[in-house]
Amino acid sequence: MSTTDNAIASAEAHSAHNYHPLPVVVATAEGAWMTDVEGRRHLDMLAGYSALNFGHGNRRLIDAARAQLERVTLTSRAFHHDRFADFCTRLAELCGMEMVLPMNTGAEAVETAVKTARKWGYRVKGVPDGMAKIIVAADNFHGRTTTVISFSTDPEARADFGPYTPGFEIVPYGDLTAMREAMTENTVAVLIEPIQGEAGVLVPPPGYLAGVRELTRERDVLFIADEIQSGLGRTGKTFACEHEGVVPDMYLLGKALGGGVVPVSAVVSSAAVLGVYRPGEHGSTFGGNPLACAVALEVIAMLNTGEYQQRATELGDHLHQELGLLVGGGAVRAVRGRGLWAGVDIEPALGTGREISERLMERRVLVKDTHGSTIRIAPPLVINKEDLDWGLDQLRAVLRG
Structure with missing residues (x-):
C-alpha cells in the first residue's frame, strides 16, 4: 500500500466517520498550495471553508503565533x-x-x-x-x-x-x-x-x-x-x-x-x-x-489595510466572470456568490458534486461538494490570478469529460 493508502486506512479504522474527506493526505502547505505525502502539489480552492482566507503558513500570522508561544x-x-x-x-x-x-x-x-x-x-x-x-x-x-x-x-x-x-x-x-x-x-x-x-x-x-x-x-x-x-x-x-x-x-x-x-x-x-x-x-x-x-x-x-478585501473583489469579479461563461452550455446550470466565493451547480448528468470534486482532485485541484451536484469554490484570498486561472482550466477540462 502507498503512504496515502496507509494513512487513509488508519484514519478509517481509528477515527469516527463523521466526515467523508477526499482521498488526499496533506503533509505541508504554503499560500494557496498544499503538498501531499507523496510530494504532489494541489491547489487549495476551499481554504478550510474560509478559515484560511490569508493562506497557509501566512508569515505574519506564524510570526505572531511563534512570538506569543514564547x-x-x-x-x-x-x-x-x-x-x-x-x-x-x-x-x-x-x-x-x-x-x-x-x-x-x-x-x-x-x-x-x-x-x-x-x-x-x-x-x-x-x-x-x-x-x-x-x-x-x-x-x-x-x-x-x-x-x-x-x-x-x-x-x-x-x-x-x-x-x-x-x-x-x-x-x-x-x-x-x-x-x-x-x-x-x-x-x-x-x-x-x-x-x-x-x-x-x-x-x-x-x-x-x-x-x-x-x-x-x-x-x-x-x-x-x-x-x-x-x-x-x-x-x-x-x-x-x-x-x-x-x-x-x-x-x-x-x-x-x-x-x-x-x-x-x-x-x-x-x-x-x-x-x-x-x-x-x-x-x-x-x-x-x-x-x-x-x-x-x-x-x-x-x-x-483593506488589501485582502480588494483582492477578493478584483479576483472575485474575474472568478465570477469566468464561471458565468460556463452557464448554459450543458455543463453548469447556475453560479452564485460574491467575492472569492462561488457555488457552482453542475448538470447532474455529468456527476454528483462528490464525483466532480474527485475528478478535480485527480487534476490537483481541491474543492468540496455540497447538496447533490453543487461544488463550492473559495480559494485563499492570497491566491494569484495565474493560479486561479489554472484551477479554472482544470474545472473546464473536467466538465468537458
Missing part, C-alpha cells in the same frame, strides 16, 4: 492577560461595535448568541421567562451542536439526534413576508447568514438584508448576522452585510479570525446587549486565550 499561551479567564484588552478593543472597532465575548469555534459563537439573545429578551425586552423565540432561515448552517441542529432543515444534521431544543421558528430564506408573519411579541432575535454557505453559497435577493434590518428595528428584535464563513474579507468586504449597507446588532465571527492557525471565534455587539451578562453566567476556559488573541490581532491588522 511568552504565555493560556491563563484562563480567571486572570487578565496583556493581549486580551487589545484584542477586544481592536475587534470591536473593526465591527463598529462596543463589546466582544470571545469563544473558540463558530458553533460556540452561535450557542453564545442564542443564550445572549434569550437573556436580552428576558432582562431588556421583557419577554416572559421561558417564552423567547428566535427566527432562523431554512437551509441554514450554523454548526452541529444539539441546539443548533434543532433549527436545521438538513435531515443529515438532525436525524437520530433528538429530542430537539425548542424556541426557534424557521422561515424561508430571502422571504421578508414570512419573517414578518412569524414575529410575535416574544421574538427576541433573527439569526441568519448574509450568504448561506453550506446551502450552496446562496445570495439573498437584493434588499433582503436591509429589509431584515428595518423589520428587526421596527419590532425591537435583535438582528444577528452569522458571518463565520462570509465575514473577514471573503466577499470583498470586511462583512457580507456591508454589501447592503447594513450593520446588524450582533456579528458572529470565527474561522478566518484565527487565520487558520488557532480556533478563534467571537460574538461582537453593543454594551446594551452583551452587558446583560454577569460573572459565572457564561464562559470558556480557552476563549480569549493569549495565543488566540495574538493571532487574531494580526488578522485584524491585516484586514485594516
Whole structure:
C-alpha cells in the first residue's frame, strides 16, 4: 500500500466517520498550495471553508503565533492577560461595535448568541421567562451542536439526534413576508447568514438584508448576522452585510479570525446587549486565550489595510466572470456568490458534486461538494490570478469529460 493508502486506512479504522474527506493526505502547505505525502502539489480552492482566507503558513500570522508561544499561551479567564484588552478593543472597532465575548469555534459563537439573545429578551425586552423565540432561515448552517441542529432543515444534521431544543421558528430564506408573519411579541432575535454557505453559497435577493434590518428595528428584535464563513474579507468586504449597507446588532465571527492557525471565534455587539451578562453566567476556559488573541490581532491588522478585501473583489469579479461563461452550455446550470466565493451547480448528468470534486482532485485541484451536484469554490484570498486561472482550466477540462 502507498503512504496515502496507509494513512487513509488508519484514519478509517481509528477515527469516527463523521466526515467523508477526499482521498488526499496533506503533509505541508504554503499560500494557496498544499503538498501531499507523496510530494504532489494541489491547489487549495476551499481554504478550510474560509478559515484560511490569508493562506497557509501566512508569515505574519506564524510570526505572531511563534512570538506569543514564547511568552504565555493560556491563563484562563480567571486572570487578565496583556493581549486580551487589545484584542477586544481592536475587534470591536473593526465591527463598529462596543463589546466582544470571545469563544473558540463558530458553533460556540452561535450557542453564545442564542443564550445572549434569550437573556436580552428576558432582562431588556421583557419577554416572559421561558417564552423567547428566535427566527432562523431554512437551509441554514450554523454548526452541529444539539441546539443548533434543532433549527436545521438538513435531515443529515438532525436525524437520530433528538429530542430537539425548542424556541426557534424557521422561515424561508430571502422571504421578508414570512419573517414578518412569524414575529410575535416574544421574538427576541433573527439569526441568519448574509450568504448561506453550506446551502450552496446562496445570495439573498437584493434588499433582503436591509429589509431584515428595518423589520428587526421596527419590532425591537435583535438582528444577528452569522458571518463565520462570509465575514473577514471573503466577499470583498470586511462583512457580507456591508454589501447592503447594513450593520446588524450582533456579528458572529470565527474561522478566518484565527487565520487558520488557532480556533478563534467571537460574538461582537453593543454594551446594551452583551452587558446583560454577569460573572459565572457564561464562559470558556480557552476563549480569549493569549495565543488566540495574538493571532487574531494580526488578522485584524491585516484586514485594516483593506488589501485582502480588494483582492477578493478584483479576483472575485474575474472568478465570477469566468464561471458565468460556463452557464448554459450543458455543463453548469447556475453560479452564485460574491467575492472569492462561488457555488457552482453542475448538470447532474455529468456527476454528483462528490464525483466532480474527485475528478478535480485527480487534476490537483481541491474543492468540496455540497447538496447533490453543487461544488463550492473559495480559494485563499492570497491566491494569484495565474493560479486561479489554472484551477479554472482544470474545472473546464473536467466538465468537458
